[in-house]
Amino acid sequence: MMNQLTAVIGHIGSVVLLLLRTLSFAPTLRRQFPRFIEQCYLIGYNSLPIVTILTFFIGSVLALQSGYSMENFGAKQFIGSLVGLSVTRELGPVMVAILIAGRVGSAITAELASMKVYQEVDALITMNIPPERMLVLPRLAAILVMMPVLTLIGIICGWYGGALICQYTHFISIDSETYFAALKRYMDWKDITDGLLKAEVFGFVIVLVCCHIGLNTRGGPREIGASVTKAVVTSLILILVLDYFVTKALI
Amino acid sequence: MSTPSHSPVAGKTFGVTVTHLTKKFGRTTVLQDINLEIAPGETFVIMGPSGSGKSVLLKHIAGLEQPTSGEVRIGSFDAADPATRSKIRLALVFQAGALFNSLSVYDNLALYLREHRLADEAGIRERVMHALTILSLEKSYKKFPSELSGGMKKRVAIARALVMEPQLFIYDEPTSELDPVMSATISEIIGTLREETAVTSIVVTHDRTLALHIADRIAFLIDGRIHAIGKPAEFTDSKDPVITNFLNPVIDLKNPRFKQLENNHE
Numbered sequence: 001m002m003n004q005l006t007a008v009i010g011h012i013g014s015v016v017l018l019l020l021r022t023l024s025f026a027p028t029l030r031r032q033f034p035r036f037i038e039q040c041y042l043i044g045y046n047s048l049p050i051v052t053i054l055t056f057f058i059g060s061v062l063a064l065q066s067g068y069s070m071e072n073f074g075a076k077q078f079i080g081s082l083v084g085l086s087v088t089r090e091l092g093p094v095m096v097a098i099l100i101a102g103r104v105g106s107a108i109t110a111e112l113a114s115m116k117v118y119q120e121v122d123a124l125i126t127m128n129i130p131p132e133r134m135l136v137l138p139r140l141a142a143i144l145v146m147m148p149v150l151t152l153i154g155i156i157c158g159w160y161g162g163a164l165i166c167q168y169t170h171f172i173s174i175d176s177e178t179y180f181a182a183l184k185r186y187m188d189w190k191d192i193t194d195g196l197l198k199a200e201v202f203g204f205v206i207v208l209v210c211c212h213i214g215l216n217t218r219g220g221p222r223e224i225g226a227s228v229t230k231a232v233v234t235s236l237i238l239i240l241v242l243d244y245f246v247t248k249a250l251i
Numbered sequence: 252m253s254t255p256s257h258s259p260v261a262g263k264t265f266g267v268t269v270t271h272l273t274k275k276f277g278r279t280t281v282l283q284d285i286n287l288e289i290a291p292g293e294t295f296v297i298m299g300p301s302g303s304g305k306s307v308l309l310k311h312i313a314g315l316e317q318p319t320s321g322e323v324r325i326g327s328f329d330a331a332d333p334a335t336r337s338k339i340r341l342a343l344v345f346q347a348g349a350l351f352n353s354l355s356v357y358d359n360l361a362l363y364l365r366e367h368r369l370a371d372e373a374g375i376r377e378r379v380m381h382a383l384t385i386l387s388l389e390k391s392y393k394k395f396p397s398e399l400s401g402g403m404k405k406r407v408a409i410a411r412a413l414v415m416e417p418q419l420f421i422y423d424e425p426t427s428e429l430d431p432v433m434s435a436t437i438s439e440i441i442g443t444l445r446e447e448t449a450v451t452s453i454v455v456t457h458d459r460t461l462a463l464h465i466a467d468r469i470a471f472l473i474d475g476r477i478h479a480i481g482k483p484a485e486f487t488d489s490k491d492p493v494i495t496n497f498l499n500p501v502i503d504l505k506n507p508r509f510k511q512l513e514n515n516h517e
Contacts, residue, residue: 115351118347118349118352119345119347120349120350120351122310122315122343122345122349123343123349123350123351125314125315125336126315126336126341126342126343127362127363127366128336128337128367129363129366129367134366
């Protein structure tokens with residue numbers, strides 16, 4: 001038990017050190033601009049289709065379930081606000097983060113672990129090119145830019161998914177105007193900024209942890225797979241744990 | 252192999268001093284009380300059977316491993332100190348090449364120059380193409396590592412090291428996994444670079460032909476300890492059974508071990 005605790009504290013310290021080393025190269029970000037753009041493309045553009053599909057259906061299912069329940073006590077007119085608040089403050093940021101952990105986090109870990117196992121990282125070190133500067137900094141910067149963009153698009157898709165279901169499901173039958181009027185009435189800008197802030201925290205932690213696990217892979221090809229699994233599982237746990245603390249801090 | 256009109260390696264070279272170096276991984280001692288003195292400009296070969304700790308020793312010299320005790324100094328600098336890498340240009344040719352798979356051959360070579368802003372694009376092109384020409388790779392500059400043969404990857408790795416104009420050259424098993432012709436070519440390249448650059452070179456290998464061809468001195472490592480150090484002639488003339496068995500292995504088919512294998516096969 002004590003050994004496990006020591007190992008966890010050691011990992012946290014190691015992640016913090018990676019972050020500090022990466023931040024020390026922040027002034028060189030301009031020189032990493034092509035890599036930053038490449039990462040924005042890989043993280044943002046490539047994740048966009050799946051984010052829109054996922055969040056659209058989350059909004060749809062939420063509207064369907066709440067419409068089914070709320071019909072019984074005549075509260076259908078509040079579906080818009082329920083879907084809006086749920087998707088904006090909770091489901092949008094969390095689901096996009098889970099998607100990013102599975103799609104982007106796993107890819108980052110696999111790439112860096114492969115570079116480590118096949119000594120590309122060692123080659124960088126001997127060339128006096130810090131891996132934190134070339135490999136971690138552009139990815140962290142890209143996630144900070146792309147995560148709010150993806151989450152905002154996801155939130156809007158979730159709203160429209162709910163609106164569509166409300167309009168065309170016979171036992172709900174609420175037109176879009178009523179749906180969006182309810183959504184606006186019970187929401188303000190803070191709900192959106194809180195949701196985006198949450199997503200930003202999740203994205204940053206996912207990329208940092210995945211970079212750390214990838215760069216600390218030792219062994220052969222089998223360990224690359226093990227690192228990817230470890231990175232995704234750790235990210236998912238961190239998303240849900242952080243969700244509680246960030247939500248509490250924002251309320 | 253074409254030869255350059257001028258040396259691609261300029262500047263000071265460094266000697267290497269290894270003092271009481273011990274390395275343990277958990278409870279396993281991989282290196283035990285290693286002491287070495289490699290003079291500036293010397294070509295020093297570290298030989299030994301698989302698992303003797305050669306590559307771990309080399310990683311310590313390259314600053315990729317931290318010693319459990321003892322120290323490695325490159326000139327007056329501590330090899331384990333990351334700051335040393337900003338003071339010394341050290342080129343390590345990895346056993347598997349360690350080329351960046353996402354970059355073309357050209358970009359692999361240009362990376363060091365670009366990252367350290369050592370030249371403008373025209374200057375980088377000149378230096379990269381010069382190094383590729385030395386290694387007869389000038390037609391392959393657009394290719395990616397996945398499109399190269401094992402021998403070409405090794406040559407690209409040497410070219411990438413050459414572009415750095417290193418003050419210390421380290422080769423890890425440069426002829427492993429190569430056919431005899433390609434091994435001879437790589438040996439010739441290393442030998443030529445040694446003649447032309449006069450930079451300290453440390454070569455880890457278990458290829459006796461390569462070792463005897465290029466070495467000024469050889470250290471023979473067994474079970475993490477230095478068994479012998481000497482000039483190539485001292486090794487070829489050695490009566491030490493451990494060394495003679497390694498340099499001239501005799502395959503005795505009447506050996507009981509082979510009989511056992513034969514029986515198992517039947």
